[in-house]
Amino acid sequence: CVCVGDVLDVSADDIAPHDILTAGFPCQPFTTRGHQKGLDDDRGKLYRELVRILVETQPKWFIFENVVGLVTMA
Numbered sequence: 001c002v003c004v005g006d007v008l009d010v011s012a013d014d015i016a017p018h019d020i021l022t023a024g025f026p027c028q029p030f031t032t033r034g035h036q037k038g039l040d041d042d043r044g045k046l047y048r049e050l051v052r053i054l055v056e057t058q059p060k061w062f063i064f065e066n067v068v069g070l071v072t073m074a
Helices: 040-058
Strands: 022-024 061-064
Touching: 022 040, 040 061
Parallel strands: 022 061
Antiparallel strands: none
16 A cells, blocks of 8 residues: 555656555545535545546556445435
8 A cells, every 4th residue: 555645636647557446535425424515515526536546547446435325416
C-alpha cells in the first residue's frame, strides 16, 4: 500500500503502475442513513476523483466501496 496524498492533488503520474485499485469515499452524502445531499455535499464529489484516477491509470481490477443509495439517488 502506498499513500500519495490528498486525492484532489494526486495526478495519475504520481501513482506507480498497479493491477488493482482499491478505494473508498465518504458515504454520508449518498446513504439512506444520511441526509442524501449527493453531489450538493463536497464529500459527495470525491467519488468522481476516484473514477478519474481509475480511468487515467487503467488497472486490471478495481474495488470501490458499495454505498446503499449511490446508484438509486435521483
